[in-house]
Amino acid sequence: xxxxxxxxxxxxxxxxxxxxxxxxxxxxxxxxxxxxxxxxxxxxxxxxxxxxxxxxxxxxxxxxxxxxxxxxxxxxxxxxxxxxxxxxxxxxxxxxxxxxxxxxxxxxxxxxxxxxxxxxxxxxxxxxxxxxxxxx
Amino acid sequence: xxxxxxxxxxxxxxxxxxxxxxxxxxxxxxxxxxxxxxxxxxxxxxxxxxxxxxxxxxxxxxxxxxxxxxxxxxxxxxxxxxxxxxxxxxxxxxxxxxxxxxxxxxxxxxxxxxxxxxxxxxxxxxxxxxxxxxxxxxxxxxxxxxxxxxxxxxxxxxxxxxxxxxxxxxxxxxxxxxxxxxxxxxxxxxxxxxxxxxxxxxxxxxxxxxxxxxxxxxxxxxxxxxxxxxxxxxxxxxxxxxxxxxxxxxxxxxxxxxxxxxxxxxxxxxxxxxxxxxxxxxxxxxxxxxxxxxxxxxxxxxxxxxxxxxxxxxxxxxxxxxxxxxxxxxxxxxxxxxxxxxxxxxxxxxxxxxxxxxxxxxxxxxxxxxxxxxxxxxxxxxxxxxxxxxxxxxxxxxxxxx
Numbered sequence: 001x002x003x004x005x006x007x008x009x010x011x012x013x014x015x016x017x018x019x020x021x022x023x024x025x026x027x028x029x030x031x032x033x034x035x036x037x038x039x040x041x042x043x044x045x046x047x048x049x050x051x052x053x054x055x056x057x058x059x060x061x062x063x064x065x066x067x068x069x070x071x072x073x074x075x076x077x078x079x080x081x082x083x084x085x086x087x088x089x090x091x092x093x094x095x096x097x098x099x100x101x102x103x104x105x106x107x108x109x110x111x112x113x114x115x116x117x118x119x120x121x122x123x124x125x126x127x128x129x130x131x132x133x134x135x136x
Numbered sequence: 137x138x139x140x141x142x143x144x145x146x147x148x149x150x151x152x153x154x155x156x157x158x159x160x161x162x163x164x165x166x167x168x169x170x171x172x173x174x175x176x177x178x179x180x181x182x183x184x185x186x187x188x189x190x191x192x193x194x195x196x197x198x199x200x201x202x203x204x205x206x207x208x209x210x211x212x213x214x215x216x217x218x219x220x221x222x223x224x225x226x227x228x229x230x231x232x233x234x235x236x237x238x239x240x241x242x243x244x245x246x247x248x249x250x251x252x253x254x255x256x257x258x259x260x261x262x263x264x265x266x267x268x269x270x271x272x273x274x275x276x277x278x279x280x281x282x283x284x285x286x287x288x289x290x291x292x293x294x295x296x297x298x299x300x301x302x303x304x305x306x307x308x309x310x311x312x313x314x315x316x317x318x319x320x321x322x323x324x325x326x327x328x329x330x331x332x333x334x335x336x337x338x339x340x341x342x343x344x345x346x347x348x349x350x351x352x353x354x355x356x357x358x359x360x361x362x363x364x365x366x367x368x369x370x371x372x373x374x375x376x377x378x379x380x381x382x383x384x385x386x387x388x389x390x391x392x393x394x395x396x397x398x399x400x401x402x403x404x405x406x407x408x409x410x411x412x413x414x415x416x417x418x419x420x421x422x423x424x425x426x427x428x429x430x431x432x433x434x435x436x437x438x439x440x441x442x443x444x445x446x447x448x449x450x451x452x453x454x455x456x457x458x459x460x461x462x463x464x465x466x467x468x469x470x471x472x473x474x475x476x477x478x479x480x481x482x483x484x485x486x487x488x489x490x491x492x493x494x495x496x497x498x499x500x501x502x503x504x505x506x507x508x509x510x511x512x513x514x515x516x517x518x519x520x521x522x523x524x525x526x527x528x529x530x531x532x533x534x535x536x537x538x
Contacts, residue, residue, distance in 0.1 A: 087185065087407060087419060087490045087493055088490045088492045088493065089186070089419075089487055089488050089489060089490045090486045090487040090488070090490070091322050091323075091332070091486055091487075091488050092486075093474075093484070093486045094325070094329075094330035094332075094484045094485070094486040095323055095325075095330075095486075103474055105472075105473070105474070107492060108472075108490075108491040108492040108495070109492050125245075125247055125410075125412045126322070126323050126412055128187060128322075128409040128410060128411060128419065128488065129407050129408075129409055129410075129419065130249065130410055
């Protein structure tokens with residue numbers, strides 16, 4: 001079965017200068033789409049990737065990453081809406097490049113579909129009451 | 137058919153008043169007809185919840201020992217600049233005020249995460265606020281420095297005072313340039329990438345009383361979750377704006393100055409707001425009851441989003457350069473559908489004001505009136521209408537002689 005998942009990789013300082021995601025492609029036959037990468041010498045590295053491939057390969061790839069010391073987080077947990085702060089104005093709707101925010105024409109409430117989110121962060125500062133939060 | 141505010145208040149006290157919101161009245165009037173609806177319904181409630189920059193609060197902090205004179209000195213609330221140009225212990229803070237060390241747009245676009253609007257929200261929420269004052273010292277007010285926490289419960293008075301709120305209609309903003317721009321109407325993507333608007337349309341207070349037949353100085357209202365009053369017409373009040381055949385202005389027009397005791401308000405309805413690249417502001421909840429004194433007044437409240445058109449204005453060049461140019465006129469019904477067609481292009485739309493919250497405001501006010509805890513007031517004077525000839529003038533800029 002083919003799976004496609006968006007995940008966040010946290011690279012500890014000691015791994016930042018090693019090639020790692022290369023092995024996901026070469027050894028585990030996974031297709032990668034890098035959505036965001038922040039690799040700075042002597043600091044924790046971060047990469048947001050979409051991984052596509054056979055479930056068994058995906059599982060093996062994840063096992064490899066974990067054993068190497070990379071911490072993995074699912075993307076959906078990263079950008080979150082603070083519902084106490086959201087006023088449902090809708091300023092986010094046209095800013096989001098992946099249409100993760102949707103206006104319900106009946107209730108006039110804005111829904112946030114985390115599975116569409118690519119954690120680009122555009123909504124964070126575009127949100128007037130600052131209801132969108134990033135938890136990397 | 138005609139009713140007086142006094143008669144309506146009698147019904148409210150008995151718990152017999154018929155109160156509906158400005159959305160419900162549309163259907164009621166369609167079913168019953170204007171005549172019967174005007175007889176049956178006593179009050180129509182409105183609501184709006186959007187960023188309103190011309191908002192602020194003033195308060196009295198009490199006298200310290202030894203005394204200090206704020207007037208003529210400098211004062212900060214959570215590092216945000218407050219205005220200390222009144223007497224010894226009165227302070228004013230505006231929604232757009234910023235800390236001196238905020239980078240503003242030096243790092244473009246600025247984030248404006250904390251400003252005067254946020255101070256007002258925190259104050260109303262009952263949080264302690266850091267007050268820092270420097271003064272010059274006098275014989276009767278010798279102290280020159282004061283650093284203290286203040287809390288709304290200890291203030292002698294805390295008053296929300298907004299010189300311009302509740303705009304009756306407004307521009308829908310678009311960007312005709314090829315780069316993204318950051319405006320008070322939000323982020324506007326290049327080449328007509330989106331349109332932002334800010335109104336509650338058919339629920340909006342002044343759009344339901346387009347000729348200001350009932351709203352005036354002293355009109356009691358829902359303000360920031362508590363009770364407030366119309367203090368005056370708002371600044372830039374422009375009753376002379378063009379109107380359609382139903383009397384609905386087709387451009388920005390009437391405005392209101394609002395006042396109320398901040399101590400009984402609620403931070404849920406006064407929200408510090410950050411407009412990227414533009415500044416800090418305050419999102420204000422306002423709801424105004426319209427007494428149905430006549431069929432004519434009832435008919436005005438039946439306005440629908442389809443009846444209200446907004447001018448589409450370019451914020452990349454026309455707006456900043458005072459070029460009066462309307463690219464298109466679009467109805468709020470279309471704007472609220474999520475996209476509108478401009479020059480053959482489907483442009484996605486977004487709102488900066490929350491319609492779902494506006495409904496809650498109108499319904500809260502409805503409940504207050506139904507439960508007899510909110511009586512209507514007779515305005516001392518109506519705000520200026522068309523007959524006043526008032527309009528908004530641009531600046532008459534003149535060189536200063538040497």
